[in-house]
Amino acid sequence: MRRSPSVNLRLVLGLAILALLAAAAAGAGIVQQMLGHDPFAPDLFQRYGEASADHPLGTDELGRDILLRLLHGGRVSLAVGLGVALGATLLGTGIGLLAAWRGGWMEAVLMRLADGLLALPALPLLVVLAAVDTGRFGLPRGEAVADIARITLILMLFGWVGVARLARAAALTQLSLDYVAAARVSGATEARVLLRHVLPNIASPIAVATALAVAGAVLAESTLSFLGLGIQPPAPSWGNMLANAQEMIFAAPWTAFWPGLAILLTVTACSLVADGIRLRR
Amino acid sequence: MARLVAWRLPQIAVTLLLLSALTWLAMGLMPGDPLDLAMLGDPTLSAADVAKLRAVHGLDRPLHERYLAWAAAVLRGDFGYSRLFSVRAGAVLWPALLSTLTLLGWSLLLAAAGGVLLGVLGAARPWLGRAADALSILAQSTPSFWLGLMLIILFAVTLGWLPAGGVAEAPGWWEAARFLLLPVTTLALVNSAGYARHALAAMQAELAAPYIRTARMKGLPERAVLWRHAFPNAAIPLVTIAALDAGALVSGALVTETIFARPGMGKLIYDSIMGNDYNLALLALLLAALVTMLATLAADLLQRAIDPRLGH
Numbered sequence: 397m398r399r400s401p402s403v404n405l406r407l408v409l410g411l412a413i414l415a416l417l418a419a420a421a422a423g424a425g426i427v428q429q430m431l432g433h434d435p436f437a438p439d440l441f442q443r444y445g446e447a448s449a450d451h452p453l454g455t456d457e458l459g460r461d462i463l464l465r466l467l468h469g470g471r472v473s474l475a476v477g478l479g480v481a482l483g484a485t486l487l488g489t490g491i492g493l494l495a496a497w498r499g500g501w502m503e504a505v506l507m508r509l510a511d512g513l514l515a516l517p518a519l520p521l522l523v524v525l526a527a528v529d530t531g532r533f534g535l536p537r538g539e540a541v542a543d544i545a546r547i548t549l550i551l552m553l554f555g556w557v558g559v560a561r562l563a564r565a566a567a568l569t570q571l572s573l574d575y576v577a578a579a580r581v582s583g584a585t586e587a588r589v590l591l592r593h594v595l596p597n598i599a600s601p602i603a604v605a606t607a608l609a610v611a612g613a614v615l616a617e618s619t620l621s622f623l624g625l626g627i628q629p630p631a632p633s634w635g636n637m638l639a640n641a642q643e644m645i646f647a648a649p650w651t652a653f654w655p656g657l658a659i660l661l662t663v664t665a666c667s668l669v670a671d672g673i674r675l676r677r
Numbered sequence: 678m679a680r681l682v683a684w685r686l687p688q689i690a691v692t693l694l695l696l697s698a699l700t701w702l703a704m705g706l707m708p709g710d711p712l713d714l715a716m717l718g719d720p721t722l723s724a725a726d727v728a729k730l731r732a733v734h735g736l737d738r739p740l741h742e743r744y745l746a747w748a749a750a751v752l753r754g755d756f757g758y759s760r761l762f763s764v765r766a767g768a769v770l771w772p773a774l775l776s777t778l779t780l781l782g783w784s785l786l787l788a789a790a791g792g793v794l795l796g797v798l799g800a801a802r803p804w805l806g807r808a809a810d811a812l813s814i815l816a817q818s819t820p821s822f823w824l825g826l827m828l829i830i831l832f833a834v835t836l837g838w839l840p841a842g843g844v845a846e847a848p849g850w851w852e853a854a855r856f857l858l859l860p861v862t863t864l865a866l867v868n869s870a871g872y873a874r875h876a877l878a879a880m881q882a883e884l885a886a887p888y889i890r891t892a893r894m895k896g897l898p899e900r901a902v903l904w905r906h907a908f909p910n911a912a913i914p915l916v917t918i919a920a921l922d923a924g925a926l927v928s929g930a931l932v933t934e935t936i937f938a939r940p941g942m943g944k945l946i947y948d949s950i951m952g953n954d955y956n957l958a959l960l961a962l963l964l965a966a967l968v969t970m971l972a973t974l975a976a977d978l979l980q981r982a983i984d985p986r987l988g989h
Contacts, residue, residue, distance in 0.1 A: 512692045514921075515973060517928040517965040520946045521700070524958075527950060528706040615820060619932060622822050623947070642826055642936065645841075649830040656823025663818035671814070 407672025410607075413665035417658075421470035433461040436630055454650060465632040466654055472544060472633040473614050473662065479548040480555050480613035485606045487552065488559025493590055495560070496567035507564065510557045518554060522616060525550045526625035540631035547626050551613050558612075559605040566598035604670045611666035618659050634659050678978060685977075689970045696966055697751075697959055698744060704955055705740040747955070757956035761949060766956045769945070770964070776844070777929040777941035783857065784864035784930075785922050792869035793915065796876025800884055801903055809873050816870035825863045825936040832859060842938035860937040864930055871918055879911035886910075913984055920976030924969025928961075 428434075454462050491510075495503040526547065570576065571594060579589050620626035621635025622642075629636055634655040641652035716722050731737045750757060756766045792813070799809035833841035839859055845852040883889065884907055892906045893899075929943030942961060949958035 508688060512688075512695070515692065515924075515966065515970045516696060517924060517946075517962060517969065519931050520928060520943075520950065520962055520965070523931070523947060524700055524703045524707075524950055527708075528703050611818065615818075618820055619822065622820075622932065623935070638820075638823060638826065642822075645826060645830050645834055649834055652823070652826045652830065656820055656826070659820050659823065660815070660818050663820075664814060667814050667818055 406668045410665045410668030424467035469632040476617040477610040477614040480551040481609040483552040484555030488556035492560040492563025562601045562605045566601045607670035611663045701744045759957040760954040773945040787865040788868035792872025793876045795873045800880030813870040813873040883907040920972040923972035927968040928965030
């Protein structure tokens with residue numbers, strides 16, 4: 397591959413954008429105090445307000461401040477993205493390592509399962525799962541935290557596949573190397589071989605898969621919320637803000653711009669991080 | 678090759694079986710059943726009527742019994758009636774499939790052609806390569822529903838050149854094209870990213886190979902080196918991406934079809950899931966999964982035909 401300064405630039409740029417977004421989401425409370433609005437309270441005298449000093453990005457169909465809702469929505473999107481990535485990485489790494497280490501029918505079953513999940517039409521299945529009535533299992537529905545947990549869990553079911561495939565491929569290479577044989581000869585237990593020797597050496601491809609899992613989760617969450625199956629209003633998420641905006645593209649076209657831009661920035665940053673790690677030597 | 682097919686076909690059958698069972702279970706866990714929805718639509722239905730209808734349609738039986746009855750009927754070739762449209766499930770499917778084939782066919786054709794062209798030319802010229810890389814990262818990160826909305830706001834709301842959605846009512850290819858232009862552009866842009874990135878990476882790898890140096894030393898024009906020597910080898914991984922996309926030809930583009938109000942497969946699947954239309958939803962989902970898996974199998978066979986090394 398080409399070696400150039402642009403390689404690290406991707407990683408730095410991606411991490412910088414993500415840090416900025418995370419700081420903005422974390423600082424939603426401070427911005428709220430500065431502006432002095434409640435992003436959840438409708439103010440019908442302020443509907444469809446254009447950008448002003450009071451409302452930097454204008455107001456939506458219920459007169460709520462778009463900037464504040466954007467920041468609060470960012471908390472949801474980033475929480476889902478990181479939650480899914482964490483779960484998918486743990487699950488995927490475990491499954492990938494197990495498949496590479498055990499081989500045989502265990503590997504065949506796990507990897508065919510992964511192939512099968514990849515071959516299925518993902519979005520319709522996500523729609524089916526997201527529409528399941530979690531109230532039947534005694535879980536609360538409609539509260540923001542419950543929605544976040546529900547969506548995170550569903551996306552994890554699909555998210556592990558990418559991590560597992562990369563982890564297995566990398567682990568297979570490492571397991572065939574001499575240092576693994578050396579470790580075994582010197583009496584290391586299999587757990588020690590896998591966790592202390594193999595795992596650190598496959599950390600890089602796993603990190604790539606994790607970054608891509610964040611990107612995929614943010615996109616999928618916003619898509620489900622856009623379809624009305626993800627985070628339920630009045631809690632804001634970038635996806636459900638866009639769903640509202642779609643209904644008013646004639647009255648207030650600018651309301652559709654910002655949530656989408658936020659998604660685009662987040663996903664781009666994750667892709668940059670993934671590329672940066674992949675191209676690093 | 679025969680071994681690959683013999684190994685893969687049972688796998689496909691098992692996946693379809695698991696998918697149908699999983700979907701049935703998940704739809705059973707959705708709030709309400711078909712008769713709850715019927716009651717909402719018809720206030721004159723009494724509780725006794727509903728109980729009678731439940732018994733007639735077998736909805737009072739447990740979920741797994743209903744699934745087995747459905748599966749037995751499907752194996753006899755009977756996919757049942759659509760609850761939403763009150764006709765045979767297959768009859769609803771064809772018009773939607775036609776709409777989706779048109780939309781996705783054009784989109785994927787443009788995406789593949791544009792993406793591959795960008796990737797190949799980008800591998801030949803470093804500055805274009807960097808631009809192609811940046812563009813494809815952006816395209817890959819763009820939510821299709823946002824891009825669609827932005828295009829509608831620009832071309833339908835502000836400029837007023839194109840319709841915001843729906844399908845052509847007047848005859849003629851120009852009228853149809855006007856309605857197709859925005860959704861096709863949306864899907865083509867979003868989907869071209871994968872082709873561009875893979876074409877770029879594969880071409881860069883091929884151009885570094887010794888046989889390319891040989892071709893150049895023979896004095897071949899650069900265009901021949903690029904397209905006749907490097908491209909056929911770089912195209913092998915692209916076949917797999919095209920196969921994965923082939924499933925979309927049948928499952929449609931749920932979000933884009935919703936935004937542009939096109940009655941395609943994506944919208945049909947969504948509506949049938951939401952409307953508790955088990956027969957229709959399962960038929961559409963299984964068809965989409967079957968086509969994806971068969972296309973993947975076809976891609977694997979094609980790859981082996983192109984590159985004999987893969988067979989061993």
